[in-house]
Amino acid sequence: MHRHVAAPARLRRRIAVSFILVAGISAAALAVGSFLLVRQSRLSESVERSLNQARLNLAFARQNLAGRPTPKALRPLFDFYAEGGFDTVVISGSRVLGARKPSFSSATIPEDLRRLVLSGQLAYERADVDGIPELVVGGQVPDRSTELYFFFSEQSLQRDLRQLGFVLGIGWAAAVVLAALAGLVLARRTLGPVARASEAARSLAEGLLDTRLPVETRDEFGTWAASFNEMAQALEDKIAALSEARERERRFTSDVAHELRTPLAALVSEASMVREHLEQMPEGARRPAELLVADVGRLRKLVDDLIEVSRLDAGTEAVRVEPLDLRSLTDACIRSRGWADRVELTGPGDDPVVVESDRPRLERVVANLVGNAVEHGRRGVTVRVGREATAALVEVTDVGPGIPPEHLPHLFERFYKADPSRSGPGSGLGLAIALENARLLGGDIEVWSEPGRGSRFTLRLPVSEPLPGGHGGVAPSEQAEVRQPEKEVGT
Amino acid sequence: MMDERILLVEDDPSIREITALGLGRAGFRVTTTADGRDGLSRARRDPFDLLLIDVMLPTLDGFEICREIRKDSRIPVIMLTAKTDTTDIIVGLELGADDYITKPFELPELVARVRAVLRRSRADREEPTIQVGDLEIDPAGFSARKGGSDLSLTATEFRLLLELARRPGQVMTREILLQRVWNYDYLGDSRLVDVAVQRLRAKVEDDPAEPRLIKTVRGVGYRLERT
Numbered sequence: 001m002h003r004h005v006a007a008p009a010r011l012r013r014r015i016a017v018s019f020i021l022v023a024g025i026s027a028a029a030l031a032v033g034s035f036l037l038v039r040q041s042r043l044s045e046s047v048e049r050s051l052n053q054a055r056l057n058l059a060f061a062r063q064n065l066a067g068r069p070t071p072k073a074l075r076p077l078f079d080f081y082a083e084g085g086f087d088t089v090v091i092s093g094s095r096v097l098g099a100r101k102p103s104f105s106s107a108t109i110p111e112d113l114r115r116l117v118l119s120g121q122l123a124y125e126r127a128d129v130d131g132i133p134e135l136v137v138g139g140q141v142p143d144r145s146t147e148l149y150f151f152f153s154e155q156s157l158q159r160d161l162r163q164l165g166f167v168l169g170i171g172w173a174a175a176v177v178l179a180a181l182a183g184l185v186l187a188r189r190t191l192g193p194v195a196r197a198s199e200a201a202r203s204l205a206e207g208l209l210d211t212r213l214p215v216e217t218r219d220e221f222g223t224w225a226a227s228f229n230e231m232a233q234a235l236e237d238k239i240a241a242l243s244e245a246r247e248r249e250r251r252f253t254s255d256v257a258h259e260l261r262t263p264l265a266a267l268v269s270e271a272s273m274v275r276e277h278l279e280q281m282p283e284g285a286r287r288p289a290e291l292l293v294a295d296v297g298r299l300r301k302l303v304d305d306l307i308e309v310s311r312l313d314a315g316t317e318a319v320r321v322e323p324l325d326l327r328s329l330t331d332a333c334i335r336s337r338g339w340a341d342r343v344e345l346t347g348p349g350d351d352p353v354v355v356e357s358d359r360p361r362l363e364r365v366v367a368n369l370v371g372n373a374v375e376h377g378r379r380g381v382t383v384r385v386g387r388e389a390t391a392a393l394v395e396v397t398d399v400g401p402g403i404p405p406e407h408l409p410h411l412f413e414r415f416y417k418a419d420p421s422r423s424g425p426g427s428g429l430g431l432a433i434a435l436e437n438a439r440l441l442g443g444d445i446e447v448w449s450e451p452g453r454g455s456r457f458t459l460r461l462p463v464s465e466p467l468p469g470g471h472g473g474v475a476p477s478e479q480a481e482v483r484q485p486e487k488e489v490g491t
Numbered sequence: 492m493m494d495e496r497i498l499l500v501e502d503d504p505s506i507r508e509i510t511a512l513g514l515g516r517a518g519f520r521v522t523t524t525a526d527g528r529d530g531l532s533r534a535r536r537d538p539f540d541l542l543l544i545d546v547m548l549p550t551l552d553g554f555e556i557c558r559e560i561r562k563d564s565r566i567p568v569i570m571l572t573a574k575t576d577t578t579d580i581i582v583g584l585e586l587g588a589d590d591y592i593t594k595p596f597e598l599p600e601l602v603a604r605v606r607a608v609l610r611r612s613r614a615d616r617e618e619p620t621i622q623v624g625d626l627e628i629d630p631a632g633f634s635a636r637k638g639g640s641d642l643s644l645t646a647t648e649f650r651l652l653l654e655l656a657r658r659p660g661q662v663m664t665r666e667i668l669l670q671r672v673w674n675y676d677y678l679g680d681s682r683l684v685d686v687a688v689q690r691l692r693a694k695v696e697d698d699p700a701e702p703r704l705i706k707t708v709r710g711v712g713y714r715l716e717r718t
Contacts, residue, residue, distance in 0.1 A: 261573060261594065266505035268595035273513055276599075300595060320682070 012187040019183025020176055027175035031168040039161050046135060047124060050152040053084060054122065054137040061141050061148055087134075087151040109149055113138050117147050126154070133158050193221040197228060209236040254310035260303045264296075271296040298427075305429040309414065312436045319440055324359055325352040326392050326461070327385040333366050334383065339374050347385040353392045355461045361437050362461075366394055368434040369445070369457045373398040376455070391443075391460040398456075403449040411447055495540040495609060499523045500530035500556065501571065502548050506594075510543070513598035514605065527551030531559055534566070541609055544588075545571040546579050554586055561587035561646070565633050567612040569604060581673070581683070587646035590674055621656045624704070624718035626695070628656045637695065647672060648691045651684075655705065655715035664712040688713055 064077055074090060081088045089096060089104045096104070108129060116123035117138035124137040129151065138149040196213060203211045212232060213225035271293045281289055311317055327347045334343050347353070355362075373381040373396045384395040403411065410416045412435045415428040431445075438445050442462045449455035497514055501507040502525045511521040522537070524530045527548035534542055534556070542560065546553040557568055570583040570591040580591050590608050592601055618630040627636040628649075635642045635652055644652065650672045655663060665684045673683065688707075692699045706714050 262503050263505065265594035265596070266503060266509060269506065269509045269513065269598050269601075272597035272599060273509065273516075 012184070012191050015187035015190070016180055016183035019179045019186070023179030024172070024176045027172045027179075031172045035161075035165055035168055038164060042157055042161065046152070046154055046157055050086075050124065050135050050137050050150070051122065053086070053152070054124075054139055054150050057081060057084070057088070057150060058122070058139045058141065058148060061146075065141055065146060081150075086153070089149045089151070091147040091149070092145065109138065110136065113149075114147070117149075193225065197224070200228065200232075204232055204235070209239060250310065250313045253306060253313070257303055257306035257310050261307070264300060264303050267296045268300055302427040302429075305427040305433060308433055309429055312433065312440075317440060319358045319361065321356045321358060323354050324357050324362065326355050326362075326394065327353050329359070329362060330366050330370075330383060330385050330394055333363050334370060337367060337371070339370060339381075342374055343370060343381045343383055345383045345385070348387055353385055353387050353463070355392045355463060357441050357461060361441060365434045365437050365441075365445075365459060368430045369394070369396045369459060372396075372430065373400070373455070373457070376400040387463060388460075390463065392463045393461070394459045396457045396459075397454060399454040402451040402454055403447075404451050405449075408447060408449060412445070494518070494520055496520045496522065496538065497541045497543055497605070498530065498534055498537070498539045499543045500527065500548060500553070501525065501543075501545040503545075506545075510598070510601065513601065514543075517598075517602040517605075519605070525549070527553070527556055531556045534560055534564075539566060541567045541569065541605060541612075543569050543571065543605070546573075546583070554582060557583065557586045557588050565612075565616075565631075567608045569608055584673060585645055585647050621653075623656050623659050623715060626652075626656065626704070628653055642694050644691070644694060647687055648694065651687050651691055652695070652715075655713060659715045660717040662708045662712050662714045668712065684713075 060080060061077055065073060077090075078088065087104070089109065091109070108127075110125050110127050113123055113125040113127075113136060117140060120140055122137070122139040124135060127134055127136050129136075133154045135152040135154050136149055137152065138147060140147055193213075200211045200213050209232070212229045215222050215225045215229070274289050275293045278286055278289055278293075327345075331345055334340055334345060370381070370383060373383075376398060380399060382395075382397045384393075384397070386393050386395065407416075412431050414432045416432075417428050435445050438459055438461075443460050446458045446460065447455065448458075497519045499507060499511055499514070499521055501510065501523070504525070507523050507525065511523050514521045522533065522539070524533060525548075527550045529550075530542075530544065530548070531551060542556075544553040544556050548556075553570055557570065560566065560568065567590075568588045570579075570588045572579040572583065572591050572593055580593075583591055589612065590604055592604050615630040615633075621628040621630070625638045627639075629635070630653060633646075633649060635644055635649060651668065654668060654671050668684050672687070688705060689699075692702050692705055695704055696702050704716055704718070706716060708714055
């Protein structure tokens, strides 16, 4: 049950995670790719621009630097350069002839760059100078053995790139969150109907046959809900028809039983009078009259059983529970019916076997089981009252002909007779009634049988603790409990 | 002793005829009718010794007849009821029926019940008034007084009080009370006794919550104090 509830949530999580993964990876690829492209183009653009500026600067220097450059000769050069927004270092030999910033020395220039510049090339390198990212471009004034280095700051370029990266990162995160939300919403919208349907199926299974699903959309779910509803409707109709048929059958049984009651009452009275006058009857009428009297008895038993069946069916039977000693009840039941000489009763010694039960009902069940055994068992019938861990039991064993195995599963069905050719004195309802009564009392009846060896019927009832004082069978009525109240009695 | 007159009110012709026949052979003079109203007017007009009334009747049911008769007569009444309707039995007794017999019945059983009721009714008529404390119970008049004023008990309450008062100071078990007051042998619903005792206390005791007359003997039954 728990597993069924957990599944949709797990599936929902899985869908959301898939969305996040797909969205996260593709957004990341897009962001990184565009960042790299922009960075590449911005950096090479910066190099291009700086190289052009450096070429121009070198050309200007070539025209203005005559002979060995002196600080004085450098001044117009620096003045000119100052306009360009870059720093300049001029080195001649190993001497720094001039620098816009006093902190600049020959050490500031990366060595690789100097080597390239000294070999006569126009070269550049990126370097970090006093914490500022610079693009350093160097070149020689030909034949003058003077090197010029220009520092183009890339601080704003780097800042732009950082900003771009930051924006792209934010965008990526937003995409992931959006994807997660979309995933969850979609999962809920997809799986919501699934969860509702499983809820509906469960309540159908629990017997709420009027459960239906709302048909809200025109998509697959809508179609599905519609067919689910059709199924539920068909089920409801079918079950309604079945229970109506069953109800009709029950009413019929009850009506028949009650209608039979009046003529039967007359028959019983009449038969009782016929029986008293059997002796005076002419020879030819006596035997039929005897049979008639006996058959009225059978009919009476059948109608009594039918009435009891219809009452059990109505489900309004009251069970009055009181503590009873199963052994003394069984003993009394056997004695009062005159079976004492044919039945051997064994028990668990002196200890009472106390059950919480309804006396008349329990007596009927025991009488039915013992009566059947007495009727079918040709030889001895043994009744054993005993106790198990959770149950008290009455075990009725006979060494009669036994019951063929194919009949055993149907033994407790109404009107089932193991041997249809031989109609016994029973109504065919006895065992069915016994079982229903046993179940009303919280118990059950089990049967074992082997043809040729005999049968054993075991009635099991829930046990209670022995009464304080140990005298079973005394039923203090103040402790008696009524499970289902009787109809209110008018005054 | 013989030639006692019985009025049988029963609508089913077969049951009516065979019952009348059986009672006639047993020595009773039986008058029959199928109709409730007719039964009531005959019972009022003619001097019968016992009424045998079916519960389900056309025009006026057995309970109504019993209720009407009890307004001014102590004539013995036996109700004919269906075995399954235990409430019918209890209601009938509450309304003042003396006994009931469940259908289907065999004639010897009916005759025995009729004789027992007649015998008891005669005995009641001859039984002197019982005095217990300030309670005064008159079996012949089917009435009980306390300190001179009438208690207006129902038939069941009266019979219960009478049973207790016949043996003051002695415990009566629920089973015995069920048997004597309700003629219950098979139902064994001792709760019926408890409910009736509650109602009786409400009429008899000064303070029903603190009963001084009718005491509960836990786990056994009830006792009327001798005072």
